[in-house]
Amino acid sequence: MSKWYIEKGDQGDIVLSTRIRLARNLREEPFPIKLDAQGKNRVNALIRSAVFENDQNDFSFIEMKDLSRRQAVSLAERHLISPEFAAKKEGSALILSKDESVSIMLCEEDHIRLQVMKAGLDLEGAYDIADKLDSMLDARVHFAFDERIGYLTQCPTNLGTAMRASVMLHLPALTRCGQMTRLANTVSKLGLTVRGAYGEGSQPKGDLYQISNQITLGITEETAIANLKSIVLQLVAQERAAAAELMKNPAEEDKIYRALGVLRLARLLSSDEFMELISLVRLGVARGLLDVPMEKINELIVNMQPATLSVMHSEADGPAARDAARAKIVRETL
Amino acid sequence: MLCQNCGKNEATTHIKQIINGDMAESHLCADCAAHLGYSDVFSGFGLNLSELFGGFLGDMLPAAAPGRVQRCARCGSSFEEIARSGMVGCADCYTTFYDRLLPSIQRIHGKIKHSGKIGAAVPAAAPQEETKEEKRAKLQAQMDKAIADQAFEEAAKLRDAMRALDAEGGNAQ
Numbered sequence: 001m002s003k004w005y006i007e008k009g010d011q012g013d014i015v016l017s018t019r020i021r022l023a024r025n026l027r028e029e030p031f032p033i034k035l036d037a038q039g040k041n042r043v044n045a046l047i048r049s050a051v052f053e054n055d056q057n058d059f060s061f062i063e064m065k066d067l068s069r070r071q072a073v074s075l076a077e078r079h080l081i082s083p084e085f086a087a088k089k090e091g092s093a094l095i096l097s098k099d100e101s102v103s104i105m106l107c108e109e110d111h112i113r114l115q116v117m118k119a120g121l122d123l124e125g126a127y128d129i130a131d132k133l134d135s136m137l138d139a140r141v142h143f144a145f146d147e148r149i150g151y152l153t154q155c156p157t158n159l160g161t162a163m164r165a166s167v168m169l170h171l172p173a174l175t176r177c178g179q180m181t182r183l184a185n186t187v188s189k190l191g192l193t194v195r196g197a198y199g200e201g202s203q204p205k206g207d208l209y210q211i212s213n214q215i216t217l218g219i220t221e222e223t224a225i226a227n228l229k230s231i232v233l234q235l236v237a238q239e240r241a242a243a244a245e246l247m248k249n250p251a252e253e254d255k256i257y258r259a260l261g262v263l264r265l266a267r268l269l270s271s272d273e274f275m276e277l278i279s280l281v282r283l284g285v286a287r288g289l290l291d292v293p294m295e296k297i298n299e300l301i302v303n304m305q306p307a308t309l310s311v312m313h314s315e316a317d318g319p320a321a322r323d324a325a326r327a328k329i330v331r332e333t334l
Numbered sequence: 335m336l337c338q339n340c341g342k343n344e345a346t347t348h349i350k351q352i353i354n355g356d357m358a359e360s361h362l363c364a365d366c367a368a369h370l371g372y373s374d375v376f377s378g379f380g381l382n383l384s385e386l387f388g389g390f391l392g393d394m395l396p397a398a399a400p401g402r403v404q405r406c407a408r409c410g411s412s413f414e415e416i417a418r419s420g421m422v423g424c425a426d427c428y429t430t431f432y433d434r435l436l437p438s439i440q441r442i443h444g445k446i447k448h449s450g451k452i453g454a455a456v457p458a459a460a461p462q463e464e465t466k467e468e469k470r471a472k473l474q475a476q477m478d479k480a481i482a483d484q485a486f487e488e489a490a491k492l493r494d495a496m497r498a499l500d501a502e503g504g505n506a507q
Contacts, residue, residue, distance in 0.1 A: 025425060027425050029424070030408065030409040030423055030424040031409075031421070031422060031423055031424050031425075033419065033421045033423065034409045034410075034411065034423045034424060109421075131451070134451075135454070138453055138454040139454060143453045143454075144424075144425035145452070145453035146425075146428055146429075146448075147448065147452070148446070148447060148448060149428065149439065149446065149447075149448050150448030150450065151451075151453065152422075152425045152428050153422075154421050154422055155420060155421055155422070156420075156422060156435065156438060156439050156442060157442050159439060159443070159448075160443065160448050160449075160450065161448075161450040161451060163450075215443050215444065215445075216443065217439065217442075217443035217445050217446070217447075217448060218443060218444070218445025218446070218447055218448065218449055219445075219449065219450070220449050220450040220451075221450050221451060222450075
């Protein structure tokens with residue numbers, strides 16, 4: 001079955017994916033920080049039976065303790081779980097739909113972290129699915145809710161709608177023009193956050209950024225989504241304009257062709273080098289310079305991450321073998 | 335624990351990262367974290383974590399120090415525990431410590447009144463609240479439509495109905 005992230009969605013030249021995450025807790029149970037493994041398993045069993053009672057998503061139930069470290073990290077690399085959750089063992093579980101577009105972390109920071117992913121920019125579509133699943137669960141378990149401060153969460157930063165909406169953007173031209181710091185500052189004044197989608201810190205890998213809403217209390221889901229969407233569309237327009245400007249320089253165009261050349265011929269590719277080159281190639285495809293399907297690029301960006309690569313290809317064991325396997329797959333794909 | 339980078343200051347920023355498929359943990363002081371570009375790590379969670387703790391501790395702890403420690407009847411958390419970890423123990427903690435949590439909540443979100451989806455299993459008082467808000471929203475929508483259709487008499491009636499509804503709410507509080 002094809003995974004959601006392989007498709008190319010709306011604004012697909014720049015927007016890779018959309019994610020909606022809802023945090024929910026059971027009213028009668030202490031929050032995960034106050035639960036031992038036994039208590040967490042009790043909560044997980046309750047939620048599990050509520051989800052599976054009317055399962056239309058072909059869900060599977062995974063206990064984190066049954067996964068190898070590599071499998072767990074691979075789930076985090078694909079943004080299906082949080083990095084913190086990848087380190088958890090006893091008492092933490094994951095419900096995952098077959099196409100991996102819906103994932104429900106059980107006993108992460110909250111009892112329920114329901115997440116829906118869509119290709120391209122589709123905040124309304126993703127929220128619609130999350131909302132329906134949430135209402136379905138709400139009819140079967142008692143959620144902790146307070147009419148004054150909304151859904152009750154373990155961390156007060158998520159109170160209110162407890163919804164985090166985020167969009168992953170590929171912004172190579174704006175990055176190259178040195179505009180990202182300025183844009184991140186502007187966006188933060190509007191109640192949104194921009195950060196690197198892969199690798200925290202100042203230099204995001206592959207020029208991939210995640211932009212998300214920050215405030216959850218006192219703002220409806222619809223308004224938060226509309227705000228985020230309007231900012232994303234403005235960023236998309238700015239990136240396109242910056243890319244058009246950048247392409248006027250023959251040296252920049254040259255970099256794109258060279259990147260494709262290296263990816264097509266290299267025998268060893270480290271993760272960092274791959275991300276740097278694939279970002280250039282993606283820009284070339286977005287500008288119509290290169291005739292490579294965008295879906296293939298998106299798939300490579302997800303699947304060539306270290307742990308995911310090792311899980312999918314048994315020969316990619318250890319850093320050196322992994323770099324060789326990565327180069328081989330990239331060569332064959334491009 | 336001392337900062338792994340400078341080895342001088344207390345480590346206050348703890349970072350779990352996935353590097354090349356492996357989990358790595360770093361413990362840094364605030365200066366080194368900012369210097370190494372980790373200053374925005376927590377921004378995705380809505381705020382700088384130290385601000386949250388600062389807010390909690392600065393405002394709340396002195397007031398709580400004297401006398402007996404109040405604890406949540408369900409999970410046993412004290413307010414000091416919540417302030418220290420930045421994590422609330424259970425749904426009842428929000429009721430028990432509501433007044434003490436509120437200033438921090440306001441500092442995080444800027445607002446203290448939820449608007450948006452309302453849970454189905456809300457305690458008895460809430461559905462009434464919900465219908466009233468819904469009623470107002472409906473009236474507002476009808477009035478907007480009336481204005482758009484230039485049916486001003488109708489719009490005035492709807493406006494009066496909304497005012498009456500608002501006055502009701504004022505009395506209730």
